Amino acid sequence: MMARLRIPPTAIFGILVLALFIGMALFGPWIVPYDPDTTVGRTWTGPSAEFWLGTDNIGRDILSRVISGARTTIGLALVTTILSFAIGVSLGIFAAVAGPRVDAVLSRVVDMFLSIPVLIMALIVLTALGSSIPTLILTIALLDSTRVYLVARAVAVDVASRDFVDVARLRGESLPWIMAHEILPNALPPLISEFGLRFCFNFLYVASLSFLGLGVQPPQADWGGMVRENGQAITFGILAPIWPAMAIAIVTVAVNLIVDWLLSRNTRPSGASAEL
């Protein structure tokens, strides 16, 4: 039993880093040294005792903006991933239990969306609809849910062929009940590590779109947008765009380390955990 609780050091590191950034997102407004939206110094000063990470293109404190951007960037990716899972998992399980015809229709529609990269498709949709936070969330969530659907369907098809699902059908349970009470709990473990993986992708999509100027609009602090605003500074050897980009990189690495650990736990043969 004790061996199951052992967490590899890389995963502990990931959890600690993630906790730090979630803390930033939750308590951001109370711990920022300066107001993130007002000019407090000169343009692009380097790191100093006064401004730990320096100032940005119009003299705002970068540390304050990184802290307050945590809420926007992580929050957006989280909401998007939750929405994408709600859509993808329910449709995936539905396709697995509702019979071959529904499955065929849903799967072909998903195939159609899979044929275009998410970022390119998002660019096209955002051109047509204009960029705002609700559009951004809905677009990425819908596009990403097609990828979630594939995983959820594959897992659910396996579960749906088990005897206890047939028993539930014979008992006369309704389709939604079977989906929620028989399939979902058994499909959950692989879906949890998939959640971490999809979160990473969505996080990078949101950051990339903001970096391209199509995500979160200024003056709201957001990491991808901050990299864009300060991109020019790099040619003068100023680190201003590196900090928000580094924040994005660190969060993604942390989530990936946790996902790797969850994956290695899941792929362990089922009997092995009982043996240890």
Add this chain to the structure above:
Amino acid sequence: MTRWCCATASGSGRCCTYLGQSLTTQTPIVEAIGPRLVSTLRLAGLTALVSVPLAIGLGILSASREGTVLDRSLAIGALAAISFPEFFTAYLLILVFSVKLGWFPNLSTIFPEMGFWEALNAMVLPVVALACLVTAHMMRMTRTSILAVMSQPYIEMAFLKGVPRSAVITRHALPNAAAPIIAVVAMNLAYLVVGIVVIEVVFVYPGLGQYMVDAVAKRDIPVVQACGLIFGIAFIGLNLLSDILAVLVNPRLRRPNRGR
């Protein structure tokens, strides 16, 4: 749809009105896309040329030294390269090689008048930034494919015969792992399509991705559609290629697997 396909296939010239006009410049899109498509293909081609041999080589090396310090450091490097957003890698490269060391220019604006070596010099940083990302993916999957083959009984047999480890990997494991590796290579080249958009914007490289992002900012729908179409074709084409190559290399896939 057919008008579009015709226009893309012929490139420029006869069908030049087919992609329509740009809303902002009122000029045929094909004329603007032609040279940019060539630039983008050049960037993607160079990246593939660098990253494919590198990824397969490192993957084989990593698999043959499984569990050693080398393997672990390669794994950590790959994880970092995959997790970093493209622009972070790109800005780090600019900071080190352009600003601090001054080896390469920080912007990769290529003009037709530039000499071959000058243009190549300007392309080094974007190629490296793109290659980092793609190489990491391919290396990880190459390593996994080889190690999956290594657990087969015939590999154990080869070891029992006394064949050295390096020979087991190159002679016995590699040919059998070729199919998944080839599929992975084609799939990751398709991934280039996404990475190239961001990298072109960072380095102000005059390619298709930058054109598309500019058009999105101006809400120039015909241009965005045209670029989206080309990226879509490249993506689908490479995926198709990966499927075809997988079947060619592995005869077992030629007959559809009916009923598990």
